[in-house]
Amino acid sequence: MPTDLPGHPEPAAATSLARDLRRDRWRVVVAYLVLALVWILCSDAAVKVVAGDMQTAAQWQTIKGTFFVLSSAALIYLLLRPLAQHVLSTHARLESSETRHRQMFEGNPGPILVYDLDSLAILDVNPAAASFFGYSRDAFTAMPINALWPPGDVPALEVKLAQIRENPDQLCVITADLCLSDGSTRRMEMRSNLISYGGRRSRLLIAIDRTREDQxxxxxxxxxxxxxxxxxxxxxxxxxxxxxxxxxxxxxxxxxxxxxxxxxxxxxxxxxxxxxxxxxxxxxxxxxxxxxxxxxxxxxxxxxxxxxxxxxxxxxxxxxxxxxxxxxxxxxxxxxxxxxxxxxxxRRLLREREEQFRELVRVLPDGVVILSEEHVLYANACAAAQFGYGQHTLLGEPLAALVATDDLPRVRGQLFAQVPQQSVSAGEVIGMRRLNGERFQAGLAVGDVRYGGRNCKLLIVRDLSEPERIREALETSNRELQAMAGRLFSLQEDERRAISRDLHDDIGQAITAMKLSAYAAQDEQDAARRDEDLAQIIQLADATVGKLRDISTLLRPPQLDALGLEAALRWQAGVLFRSAAIDLLPDIQSLPRRPAGDIEQACFRIAQESLTNVLRHARASQVNLHLRDVDDHGLHLQVRDDGEGFDPEGPRGLGLIVMRERAQSVGGTLRIESAHGAGTLIDLYLPYRASGATAHDSLEH
Structure with missing residues (x-):
C-alpha cells in the first residue's frame, strides 16, 4: 500500500506534533540545565556547611549525586510524558485518516485514476475504474494513461498534457471519448489536480460518464x-x-x-x-x-x-x-x-358555405329530415309544415309517427337497403301522416349523412298532394271550360234568336207598319187624313228607335264608353234595382285614372252578373256595391248580399265560371265567399291595364 494516498493532504495533526516537539525539546533542555545548575550550586554550598571533613563531604556528594539522578529522571519523565501521549494520539489519528481516505478512494462509485505526470504511467485505480473500463488493477498499472484515448485523439491529448505540465497546480477539466476494454467508447468528463504520490509528481483524475447526458x-x-x-x-x-x-x-x-x-x-x-x-x-x-x-x-x-x-x-x-x-x-x-x-x-369560406347550405335547405320546397335510429334529429321548416308540426316540435319524433302504417315497411326497406335507392320508382308514392292524422301522398329520396358525429339517414320528402290537387283542379277546370264553351255557344244562339225575334217581331213589324202608313199617306188626298198618317209614321219611328236603343243598351251600355266605369255601374244598378224590393247601398268612389277598355268591360260585366244573380237567386234584403282604388295600382270591386248563399264547393253555374274567366283573362283575381244562410261576397281585384290576353269576343256579349 502506498504511503501517500491519492488526494491526501498533510494532516493538521502532523503539523501540530512537529510544532510541539520543537517547542517541548527546548523546554526540557532548558529546564534540565536550570535545575542542574541550581542543584550543583546549592548542593555544593550545603555540603560545605554540613561536612567538616573530606570523607563526610564525599558521602554527601554521593548522596547528592544519587538524589540528582533520581530527581532528574523523574523530572524528565514528567516533562516527556504529555509529549509522548500527544505523539501516540496524533499517530493514531493519522492512521485512521489514511484508512478513511483509502476507503473513500476504493469505495468511490466513480472511476478514479492516479498517473505520473512525467511518464504518464497509471499508478493506482479504484475498483470503480477497473469495473467501468473492464481492466484489472494490474492491467491498469501496466499501461500509460494515453492508452485510454482513441488513436486519433492522442495528438490533442499531448497538447493538453503540455499545458498541464506548464501549469501543474491548476485544476484541469476536459471532455473526451475514452476506450473501454471491449473496444467501445464512452463520452467522459475528466477533472484532474496535482498530488504527491510516493514522492512522485502525479495527477489525480476523476472520470464522470457523460454518455447518457450527451445522448x-x-x-x-x-x-x-x-x-x-x-x-x-x-x-x-x-x-x-x-x-x-x-x-x-x-x-x-x-x-x-x-x-x-x-x-x-x-x-x-x-x-x-x-x-x-x-x-x-x-x-x-x-x-x-x-x-x-x-x-x-x-x-x-x-x-x-x-x-x-x-x-x-x-x-x-x-x-x-x-x-x-x-x-x-x-x-x-x-x-x-x-x-x-x-x-x-x-373558416370564413366554410361559414359562408354552411350559411349558404343552411339557407338552401331552409328555402328548399321539399322537406328535409335527418333520422338517427328512426328518430328525427333535424327537420327544415318545409318538413315541419308538411307534417303539421312546429319547426322544433318535430325533433325526436319517431319515423312511425310520420309514415302511414301500411307503408312503413317499404320506407324502412328503402332506408336500410344494402344499396339505397335514390327515390321511389316512377308513379309510386308513399303514404305519410300529419300531426292531426291527415294522410298525404309523398315521394321520397334517401341517403347516408354524418350529423352530430353520428351516421344518420337523410330523408327528402316531396309532398305530392298539392300536384294531385292541381291536377284534379285542372281536370275540373277543363270540364268546366268545355261545359262553358258549349253553354256559350248555346247562349249565343239563344241571344241571336232573341235578337232576331225582336228585330223581326217588333222592329220588322214597326217598319212594315211605317211602310204601309207611308203608302197610305202618299195616296191620301185629304190633307187631314194625310197628316194623321204622317203622325202615325213618326210615332212608329220613335217607338222603333226606342226598341233599337234598348237592344243596343243590352249589348253594350253607352254610358260605359261615354261616362266611364263609375257612371255605368251607377246606371246599371239603378236600372236593375229600380223596382226591386231590395235595398241597394252603392259606394262607388272616383278612380284616379280611367282603366283600359277591356278592364272596364270585365268589371262592368262581372258587376252586372253579380247584381243579376242577387235579383234572381239570393232572396236578399240588402246588397252592398263598392268600388275603390288600390294604391293607384288597380281597382277593387265588392258585391255583398245578405241572402241565402250557396255551397262554393258544390255545383257551380255558368255565370260564376264566366265571371272567374273574365277576371283571369285581364290579369285580375276573383274570390267568391258564400255559405248557406250567410250571404255571398264577390271580391274582385283588377289592374288598370291588362297584363294578360284580352277578353274573348265571345265573352263580350
Whole structure:
C-alpha cells in the first residue's frame, strides 16, 4: 500500500506534533540545565556547611549525586510524558485518516485514476475504474494513461498534457471519448489536480460518464430541431417579454412571419416595433395588450389580430400569452405568434358555405329530415309544415309517427337497403301522416349523412298532394271550360234568336207598319187624313228607335264608353234595382285614372252578373256595391248580399265560371265567399291595364 494516498493532504495533526516537539525539546533542555545548575550550586554550598571533613563531604556528594539522578529522571519523565501521549494520539489519528481516505478512494462509485505526470504511467485505480473500463488493477498499472484515448485523439491529448505540465497546480477539466476494454467508447468528463504520490509528481483524475447526458442533449437538440421544423410548418414563433422593461426577445420564425429579416443575434427590443396593425381598432387593441403585458398583473391573452406584413400582405395572427418565469426564475410574459391567415380564410369560406347550405335547405320546397335510429334529429321548416308540426316540435319524433302504417315497411326497406335507392320508382308514392292524422301522398329520396358525429339517414320528402290537387283542379277546370264553351255557344244562339225575334217581331213589324202608313199617306188626298198618317209614321219611328236603343243598351251600355266605369255601374244598378224590393247601398268612389277598355268591360260585366244573380237567386234584403282604388295600382270591386248563399264547393253555374274567366283573362283575381244562410261576397281585384290576353269576343256579349 502506498504511503501517500491519492488526494491526501498533510494532516493538521502532523503539523501540530512537529510544532510541539520543537517547542517541548527546548523546554526540557532548558529546564534540565536550570535545575542542574541550581542543584550543583546549592548542593555544593550545603555540603560545605554540613561536612567538616573530606570523607563526610564525599558521602554527601554521593548522596547528592544519587538524589540528582533520581530527581532528574523523574523530572524528565514528567516533562516527556504529555509529549509522548500527544505523539501516540496524533499517530493514531493519522492512521485512521489514511484508512478513511483509502476507503473513500476504493469505495468511490466513480472511476478514479492516479498517473505520473512525467511518464504518464497509471499508478493506482479504484475498483470503480477497473469495473467501468473492464481492466484489472494490474492491467491498469501496466499501461500509460494515453492508452485510454482513441488513436486519433492522442495528438490533442499531448497538447493538453503540455499545458498541464506548464501549469501543474491548476485544476484541469476536459471532455473526451475514452476506450473501454471491449473496444467501445464512452463520452467522459475528466477533472484532474496535482498530488504527491510516493514522492512522485502525479495527477489525480476523476472520470464522470457523460454518455447518457450527451445522448440526452443530442436527443433534446434533435427534438428542438423538430419543434423548430414544426413551428416553421405551422407558421408559429415563440417570444418572451420582460414585464419590468417592456423589452422582449423573439424567435426567428416571428420575424419571418411578419415579413422581416431575422437579426444575426437575438436582441431585446419592444414588441410594437414588429407589429403593423391593419386598422385603427387593431392599433388600439395592440397598444392595450402591450400595456397589460407590462402592468405587472397576471397575463392571460388569446386574441386574433389583423396585421400587415412588411411586403404589404394582409395577415391574421393568433396571439397567445401568459405569465411565467425564465430559467433563472425571473418573471416573464411567455407567448406565441401564429400566422392563421389561411385557416381564417378557410373558416370564413366554410361559414359562408354552411350559411349558404343552411339557407338552401331552409328555402328548399321539399322537406328535409335527418333520422338517427328512426328518430328525427333535424327537420327544415318545409318538413315541419308538411307534417303539421312546429319547426322544433318535430325533433325526436319517431319515423312511425310520420309514415302511414301500411307503408312503413317499404320506407324502412328503402332506408336500410344494402344499396339505397335514390327515390321511389316512377308513379309510386308513399303514404305519410300529419300531426292531426291527415294522410298525404309523398315521394321520397334517401341517403347516408354524418350529423352530430353520428351516421344518420337523410330523408327528402316531396309532398305530392298539392300536384294531385292541381291536377284534379285542372281536370275540373277543363270540364268546366268545355261545359262553358258549349253553354256559350248555346247562349249565343239563344241571344241571336232573341235578337232576331225582336228585330223581326217588333222592329220588322214597326217598319212594315211605317211602310204601309207611308203608302197610305202618299195616296191620301185629304190633307187631314194625310197628316194623321204622317203622325202615325213618326210615332212608329220613335217607338222603333226606342226598341233599337234598348237592344243596343243590352249589348253594350253607352254610358260605359261615354261616362266611364263609375257612371255605368251607377246606371246599371239603378236600372236593375229600380223596382226591386231590395235595398241597394252603392259606394262607388272616383278612380284616379280611367282603366283600359277591356278592364272596364270585365268589371262592368262581372258587376252586372253579380247584381243579376242577387235579383234572381239570393232572396236578399240588402246588397252592398263598392268600388275603390288600390294604391293607384288597380281597382277593387265588392258585391255583398245578405241572402241565402250557396255551397262554393258544390255545383257551380255558368255565370260564376264566366265571371272567374273574365277576371283571369285581364290579369285580375276573383274570390267568391258564400255559405248557406250567410250571404255571398264577390271580391274582385283588377289592374288598370291588362297584363294578360284580352277578353274573348265571345265573352263580350
Amino acid at each position: 440526452a442533449l443530442q436527443r433534446r437538440d434533435q427534438a428542438l430541431a423538430r419543434v423548430e421544423e414544426a413551428h416553421e410548418m405551422a407558421r408559429i414563433g415563440a417570444w418572451e417579454i420582460d414585464p419590468a422593461t417592456g423589452l422582449g426577445r423573439y424567435a426567428n420564425q416571428v420575424y419571418r412571419l411578419l415579413g422581416r429579416r431575422p437579426p444575426e443575434a437575438r436582441r431585446w427590443h419592444r414588441f410594437d416595433e414588429l407589429l403593423v396593425p391593419a386598422d385603427p381598432a387593431t392599433a388600439a387593441l395592440s397598444e392595450q395588450l402591450l400595456q397589460d403585458m407590462t402592468s405587472g398583473e397576471p397575463v392571460q391573452i388569446d386574441v386574433l389580430l389583423p396585421l400587415l406584413a412588411m411586403d404589404g400582405r394582409a395577415l391574421m395572427v393568433h396571439l397567445r400569452a401568459e405569465s411565467g418565469q425564465d430559467d433563472a426564475g425571473r418573471p416573464r410574459v411567455l407567448g406565441t405568434l401564429q400566422d392563421v391567415t389561411e385557416r381564417e380564410q378557410s
